[in-house]
Each structure stands twice: as structure tokens, then as C-alpha cells.
Amino acid sequence: MPELPEVETVRRSLEPLLVGARISHVELRRDDIVAGDRSAAALLEGASVASIARRGKQLALIAGAEGRRPGRVLVVHLGMTGQLVHHPSARDLSASTHVHALWSFDGGGVLSFRDPRRFGGLWTLADATELRARWSLLGPDGLDVTGAMLRERAGESGRAVKAALLDQGVVAGIGNIYADESLHRAGIRPTRLCRRIRGAEWESLAASIVGVLGSAIRAGGSTVRDYVGGTGRPGAAQRAHAVYGRGGEPCLTCGRPLRSMSLAQRTTVWCHSCQR
DNA sequence: ATCAGAGCCTGCCAGC
DNA sequence: TGCTGGCAGGCTCTGA
Structure with a gap:
């Protein structure tokens, strides 16, 4: 069950694989796991990943700005059984059950969100300002607490x-x-x-x-x-x-x-x- | 202000 | 073997 250390481990493992990569296609298999705008653009289709942040148990994929438009943000909460996993090829996923969303990247590579119990979910935010507002409700991160x-x-x-x-x-x-x-x-x-x-x-x-x-x-x-x-x-x-x-x-x-x-x-x- | 309880959801396991 | 019930837990909501 992912708490801060597991989420941080996921963040560190995904960072070198995703940052700088462009999402060519998003496949949402069940839309009730998403809160907010469920459009492909809101789920970062067409955007490049600028950074991956974490606060507590929440992960945020932050897209790069496009011109004057600030990058959108996708927040991922793994709940109890959620997994956010990068696969070199979509073929690796053929046998997986409970995969609710997939992000395909330019040049190959697929990110999957899998969550059998669906205690986790995705939140689409317009920009980093919305992310700050969301995270302002959280206390200090466990790694920084005094x-x-x-x-x-x-x-x-x-x-x-x-x-x-x-x-x-x-x-x-x-x-x-x-x-x-x-x-x-x-x-x-x-x-x-x-x-x-x-x-x-x-x-x-x-x-x-x-x-x-x-x-x-x-x-x-x-x-x-x-x-x-x-x-x-x-x-x-x-x-x-x-x-x-x-x-x-x-x-x-x-x-x-x-x-x-x-x-x-x-x-x-x-x-x-x-x-x- | 704080609590317990229910609900969401599925996999696992013990017991019948 | 196969069913049932209990348990696990992050988070939210309701009622006490």
C-alpha cells in the first residue's frame, strides 16, 4: 500500500524515463477514475512532461508550457493498490487487468495507471497555480517535517x-x-x-x-x-x-x-x- | 472538535 | 472443490 516512500520511489524511477518525453496518445479506459476535465488534452495528450513532483502521497506530472499557455498538471493518487508503471512496449501490458489509463510516448514507451481497488485516481488541473492551491491543503511533507x-x-x-x-x-x-x-x-x-x-x-x-x-x-x-x-x-x-x-x-x-x-x-x- | 461508522472496491485467506 | 465472510486500507461523508 503506497505511502510516501513508495510514491517517492515511483517518482524517482519515472523521472528519467518521462521528463522531456512527449505524450502522443492517451487512452482512458474508465472515466470515473478522473476528477475534473476528462478530455485528452487535460490528460496531457500532446504535451511534454516537464517535471514530476510529489507532496505526501500525491504525484503530479507537470507539462511544459506551450507559448504563453502554462503547462497543465495531472495529479495521480495511488490509493491503496494503485500502480504507475512505465513499459518499454505496449505488448508488456496485454495480460494486465485493471489498467484504467495509458499514456503512449513519442518514440515508444507506455505509462500505465493500474488500480484494482480503485481507491486511487487522477485529477486534471489547468496549471501549476491550481496544483499549489490543492497542495496548500496538505501539511508539510513527511520528509521535511519538524x-x-x-x-x-x-x-x-x-x-x-x-x-x-x-x-x-x-x-x-x-x-x-x-x-x-x-x-x-x-x-x-x-x-x-x-x-x-x-x-x-x-x-x-x-x-x-x-x-x-x-x-x-x-x-x-x-x-x-x-x-x-x-x-x-x-x-x-x-x-x-x-x-x-x-x-x-x-x-x-x-x-x-x-x-x-x-x-x-x-x-x-x-x-x-x-x-x- | 473529535469520534465511530459506513461506503467505496477487490484480492486474499481461513473456515466451513 | 467451492462458497462465504472477514479483513486490509486512503479518503470522504454522515451522524453522534
């Missing part, structure tokens, strides 16, 4: 700290996995109310978030539940999970069994001994 930012945005709140971490307006890019992992690393219980968290703890939490997300990016962002590598072994990031998916198993720090509960409608795992 204790002061968390405290300012959640410090007075009476909600559980985990609920605040999942709120994209507080900090952008954290989902269920990295919320639990960050709180464990910081030694803070997910149920702690924000207003009961001290300044030094916000700093510790921010550092934990940056550290956890950074490690996951370095591991290639492989956090899919049943992820296995090409040799059938579990992926590095999956093995690195200290608490996520490990309810009832021993805490890697103290050995006591990890507890599990539902908080903010999410399965939540923590160590009652290491987290206070």
Missing part, C-alpha cells in the same frame, strides 16, 4: 496522536504503516492525546518520522503485505517493520508481546512497555 510543525498543527488538539499523524493536513504522506512505526521509534503510545505531548517528544516524533520514511525509501519502499523479491525472499522494508503487522509478536526492543487495537478505524500495533 517538531515545531507538528506541535503547531496538532499540539493543542484533543485527538489521539496517531489520528493526527494520519491526517494529511497535519503531515503529508503518512499512512497506517508508518504511523505505527514512527510512534514506536519515538516511544510514544498511539493513544496519547496530542495536547499531552511535550515539546521534546514532538521533536523526537518528527525525527522518527523522517528516519522511518528515509529508511523505507532507501529500501526501495517495498511495504506491500505479501511482498517478496525476485528470489522469493521477503523485501527489506517489510522485514524492517518493528510493529506493523506484528500484533501479539514480541517487541524487537524489549521482547514483550506487542498489543493490537483499532484506533481511528485502523489496526494499530504498539508496545505497552516501550511506548508511553
Whole structure:
């Protein structure tokens, strides 16, 4: 399930393949995945990709300006099961199911948006100004967050700290996995109310978030539940999970069994001994 | 202000 | 073998 590290991994892998390339044709197979203008031009047909940006879990393909007309923007959210994949040839896609949109590039190469559960989607924006407006609703990116930012945005709140971490307006890019992992690393219980968290703890939490997300990016962002590598072994990031998916198993720090509960409608795992 | 709950959607898995 | 039910979760909406 793509959270910030997975989305950033996708961004980095697509950047050298797409930037500078011109989209010759767009095929939209089901239009209910698009919010906004669904025309081919809005989906960047005929445009060249100038850059690929990311904020939190959202990706943005930004088209180059044409004359005085600013480049359009296509925002991609992968939801839970979304995949944005570049294929050298359209033939590679013949066996794929749940492919909802395809972008063909001059000189070959196809980008596919595949999303079985369709929790993700596409948003067509007129220009970068609309993108800034959209992203202004998000909190700071998880890779840039500081204790002061968390405290300012959640410090007075009476909600559980985990609920605040999942709120994209507080900090952008954290989902269920990295919320639990960050709180464990910081030694803070997910149920702690924000207003009961001290300044030094916000700093510790921010550092934990940056550290956890950074490690996951370095591991290639492989956090899919049943992820296995090409040799059938579990992926590095999956093995690195200290608490996520490990309810009832021993805490890697103290050995006591990890507890599990539902908080903010999410399965939540923590160590009652290491987290206070 | 914050919560729980429902809904969207499909793949997977345990249990019958 | 094949069905059913539960679970997973990002995000949004409703009602308490």
C-alpha cells in the first residue's frame, strides 16, 4: 500500500524515463477514475512532461508550457493498490487487468495507471497555480517535517496522536504503516492525546518520522503485505517493520508481546512497555 | 472538535 | 472443490 516512500520511489524511477518525453496518445479506459476535465488534452495528450513532483502521497506530472499557455498538471493518487508503471512496449501490458489509463510516448514507451481497488485516481488541473492551491491543503511533507510543525498543527488538539499523524493536513504522506512505526521509534503510545505531548517528544516524533520514511525509501519502499523479491525472499522494508503487522509478536526492543487495537478505524500495533 | 461508522472496491485467506 | 465472510486500507461523508 503506497505511502510516501513508495510514491517517492515511483517518482524517482519515472523521472528519467518521462521528463522531456512527449505524450502522443492517451487512452482512458474508465472515466470515473478522473476528477475534473476528462478530455485528452487535460490528460496531457500532446504535451511534454516537464517535471514530476510529489507532496505526501500525491504525484503530479507537470507539462511544459506551450507559448504563453502554462503547462497543465495531472495529479495521480495511488490509493491503496494503485500502480504507475512505465513499459518499454505496449505488448508488456496485454495480460494486465485493471489498467484504467495509458499514456503512449513519442518514440515508444507506455505509462500505465493500474488500480484494482480503485481507491486511487487522477485529477486534471489547468496549471501549476491550481496544483499549489490543492497542495496548500496538505501539511508539510513527511520528509521535511519538524517538531515545531507538528506541535503547531496538532499540539493543542484533543485527538489521539496517531489520528493526527494520519491526517494529511497535519503531515503529508503518512499512512497506517508508518504511523505505527514512527510512534514506536519515538516511544510514544498511539493513544496519547496530542495536547499531552511535550515539546521534546514532538521533536523526537518528527525525527522518527523522517528516519522511518528515509529508511523505507532507501529500501526501495517495498511495504506491500505479501511482498517478496525476485528470489522469493521477503523485501527489506517489510522485514524492517518493528510493529506493523506484528500484533501479539514480541517487541524487537524489549521482547514483550506487542498489543493490537483499532484506533481511528485502523489496526494499530504498539508496545505497552516501550511506548508511553 | 473529535469520534465511530459506513461506503467505496477487490484480492486474499481461513473456515466451513 | 467451492462458497462465504472477514479483513486490509486512503479518503470522504454522515451522524453522534
